[in-house]
Amino acid sequence: xxxxxxxxxxxxxxxxxxxxxxxxxxxxxxxxxxxxxxxxxxxxxxxxxxxxxxxxxxxxxxxxxxxxxxxxxxxxxxxxxxxxxxxxxxxxxxxxxxxxxxxxxxxxxxxxxxxxxxxxxxxxxxxxxxxxxxxxxxxxxxxxxxxxxxxxxxxxxxxxxxxxxxxxxxxxxxxxxxxxxxxxxxxxxxxxxxxxxxxxxxxxxx
Amino acid sequence: xxxxxxxxxxxxxxxxxxxxxxxxxxxxxxxxxxxxxxxxxxxxxxxxxxxxxxxxxxxxxxxxxxxxxxxxxxxxxxxxxxxxxxxxxxxxxxxxxxxxxxxxxxxxxxxxxxxxxxxxxxxxxxxxxxxxxxxxx
Numbered sequence: 001x002x003x004x005x006x007x008x009x010x011x012x013x014x015x016x017x018x019x020x021x022x023x024x025x026x027x028x029x030x031x032x033x034x035x036x037x038x039x040x041x042x043x044x045x046x047x048x049x050x051x052x053x054x055x056x057x058x059x060x061x062x063x064x065x066x067x068x069x070x071x072x073x074x075x076x077x078x079x080x081x082x083x084x085x086x087x088x089x090x091x092x093x094x095x096x097x098x099x100x101x102x103x104x105x106x107x108x109x110x111x112x113x114x115x116x117x118x119x120x121x122x123x124x125x126x127x128x129x130x131x132x133x134x135x136x137x138x139x140x141x142x143x144x145x146x147x148x149x150x151x152x153x154x155x156x157x158x159x160x161x162x163x164x165x166x167x168x169x170x171x172x173x174x175x176x177x178x179x180x181x182x183x184x185x186x187x188x189x190x191x192x193x194x195x196x197x198x199x200x201x202x203x204x205x206x
Numbered sequence: 207x208x209x210x211x212x213x214x215x216x217x218x219x220x221x222x223x224x225x226x227x228x229x230x231x232x233x234x235x236x237x238x239x240x241x242x243x244x245x246x247x248x249x250x251x252x253x254x255x256x257x258x259x260x261x262x263x264x265x266x267x268x269x270x271x272x273x274x275x276x277x278x279x280x281x282x283x284x285x286x287x288x289x290x291x292x293x294x295x296x297x298x299x300x301x302x303x304x305x306x307x308x309x310x311x312x313x314x315x316x317x318x319x320x321x322x323x324x325x326x327x328x329x330x331x332x333x334x335x336x337x338x339x340x341x342x343x
Contacts, residue, residue: 029288036284044275058279065287132269139266154270157235160228172224178231179224182259189262 017082024072032072036065039083042156043090049151050094052140060097064090084166091148091166098144138188146181149174222248223256230260234267 010023012034023031043064048057067089075085139147145167152163160174167174226248233239241260245251 033284033288036287040280040283041272041275045273048273049270054275058275061275062283062286065283069287131265135265135269139270150266150270153231154235154266155272159232175224175228176221179220179227179259182227182262185266186258186262190258 018077021072021075021077021082025075032069035068035082039086040065042083043086045155046087046090046148046151047094049139049155050144050147051097056097060090060093063093067093079165081162081165084162087152087166091144095144134189134192135185138185138192141188142181142184146177146184149177149181153178222250226251226256227259227263230256231263231267234263 010028010031012020012023012030015023015031015034017035017038020031020035024035040061044057044061047060047064048054051057051060064086068086071089075082080088139150142150148167149163152158152166158166160171160178164171164174169177226245229244230239230241233244241253245253245256
């Protein structure tokens with residue numbers, strides 16, 4: 001049973017993000033703590049897949065929340081939800097991180113990621129590891145906006161509308177970007193498999 | 207709904223494909239994927255035309271899984287945010303201590319080898335002197 005998170009009559013756990021932001025802006029640390037609880041894992045996931053290692057993911061996640069805490073007084077909900085604002089901070093910090101380091105690290109297939117699979121045969125596991133490594137390497141070679149889209153879609157499981165709010169694009173533009181991302185990933189993967197790239201069809205952009 | 211489907215049918219083919227792939231991704235994140243049912247509203251798309259893209263989407267769905275930060279990190283950061291100060295940037299030594307054990311071991315061996323090499327070079331005159339005096343005896 002979870003303990004109700006209340007203070008001075010405020011039901012933090014039941015409050016919406018906008019209400020929590022309002023309280024946090026009025027110097028209520030418990031409200032910011034509740035926002036932190038709601039989003040720390042999502043931001044960590046996002047940063048982890050963009051940086052490729054847990055150490056930098058922890059470092060950057062910390063910086064995202066410290067920046068959010070420092071700037072929450074300036075946050076103004078003009079159609080951009082708090083979650084989208086957080087993701088934009090994360091996106092900017094990750095972009096700076098890549099720029100400062102001038103590197104594109106490969107996302108490692110560590111135990112955490114592989115724990116989601118229930119393979120029993122070693123051959124199947126090895127094959128799966130190799131395939132996943134290839135896929136993750138291909139994702140890391142995509143432009144940043146496409147990486148961002150895939151992470152928000154498949155890891156964070158956000159709707160196209162929510163992704164659009166974060167990436168400042170329309171829902172239609174997100175669908176179109178997803179389509180183009182799949183096309184380029186398919187071509188890259190086919191080349192990596194050693195097979196001839198599929199001839200481009202004129203119909204349907206295939 | 208019917209208006210939505212009507213619009214889909216009048217869209218250009220690549221727009222239909224983008225709409226279909228978006229629906230497919232949403233279905234992947236849901237309970238199950240019935241490809242025939244998903245593709246039914248799109249009269250200008252055939253299954254064999256989307257198989258490659260659908261396969262990539264399925265691989266993405268399998269590979270991009272949720273990663274959980276350590277409970278220690280989450281709690282430590284909470285304490286810092288609510289009651290403490292922003293941590294200073296880590297020094298190179300702190301970063302080294304947080305590296306995986308194998309990397310730390312490799313760094314240790316590398317450092318020891320380098321130190322031994324420097325010591326060997328620095329002590330070479332003394333070693334040579336000792337050898338020469340031993341031979342002379």
